[in-house]
Amino acid sequence: MAVKTILPFGPQHPVLPEPIQLRITLEDENIGQVLPALGYVHRGIEKAGENNDYPLNVFLVERICGICSATHGLAYCLAVERLLGIEPPPRANYLRVVWAELHRLHSHLLWWGLLADAFGFESLFMQIWRVREMVMDVLEKTAGNRVIISVNAIGGVRRDLSEEQISEMLHTLEECEKQLYALLPVMLNDYTVKKRTAGKGVLTSEQALRLGVVGPTLRASGVAQDLRMTGYAAYGELGFEPIVEQGGDCYARAVVRARECFQTIELVRRALQQLPDGDILTKPRGNPNGKAIVRVEAPRGELMYFVVGNGTKNLERMRVRTPTLANVPALLEMLPGAEFADIPVITLSIDPCISCTER
């Protein structure tokens, strides 16, 4: 007869730098029921968004998550711009794509490093994070900070790129791409990587849609959904096509993110080549009134802002649905039936961000 054990996975665990707990019922070495426990560091950011003046919220939402701070700022600005009836200048739209894609690139590389670390492949972890440092350096040189770069403003962007900065960015991305190509055979074909990810945590396309899964996790289950296809900011002019894999397992999720790193570099390149001249900011006037919903594609998937203005400088409501909130329920179907040793890799495969979850 199988021995039942309740295993508290987290809130402090080597593969989870942030606090979430999965209460896992083990039957011998196999996983039975899984229940998530959230709320260890809930910050009440939606409530704080009602108390700030609406332009200040840009800085607040950027702190929901450091790794996708540019995407949070972008989504919030798009929503408020819709309420104010203003359009950012074309150059600002392209610059928004550049910084949002650089954030996606460093986020995916961060995840790849953490994945390699989770199954003990430390040299791959360090090689990937060395490439990531190049992206962080570019962010620091162009936006003044490594992580929370605060480039978005209501009506456009705060910073422009000079010709020298564009040239340096293109050069760094070329080097980054070269080094990633060199690592790619290991990332996709190495025995250790495949052994620990292939066939683990399988999610079919039907399951993924039913469970509300988003982002690379959804696309790895064969569903071609990426909010960038809707063409917000300048994505409509860059010939974007989503990257889709059919496997639905941890390996397919890793492949989607690896391919998206190269796609991201290409999108930045195109955006810089097509960068129009002109202003970078349309000055906002008045106070937001009405309701607006904006969805953008954050590195981990669909990010939704529902903003309600009441004609004053404060918002009536700021609702934020982050991608990890959508992907956590899938763990409750992916983990049962798997082996104990696969818990870290399967959990990491959704790229859980607890900062996002605990808004």
Place this chain on the structure above:
Amino acid sequence: MGEAHGPHLELPDIDNVQLVQQEQLLQHVAHFAAQGMRFITITCIDNGEQFEVYYHFDHDMKLNHLLLVIGKKEVLPSITPIYFCAFVAENEMKDLFGVRVDGLNVDYQGRMLVSDELPSPPMRKSSDSAVRRNGDGS
């Protein structure tokens, strides 16, 4: 089941919003599920007298919303028997607004995000929550 919507309700300036009665909610949600829609989340807005509850769904990258307007003491039916994943959003609404939800598949008893030390739902705007928190409403 009380008044589903009052005359003061402003129709939102977002597309594809369907105003539904409380008793029809599960029927509409089941219809969306049968069409293969992906559940996104639920947004609760406290307009002072009532809760406006938006259910957001995605169908081939297009948004669809159901809107329910309920009194603050009314009980919402859980949609988790149809969309299992909605337990996160429903528990969040329960924690932060004190909306009563009946039939939740995973029920954190109003303590998924907030602790036992918080005496009233923090996102609720009515004065009664302030009274409960401070005793004298100050």
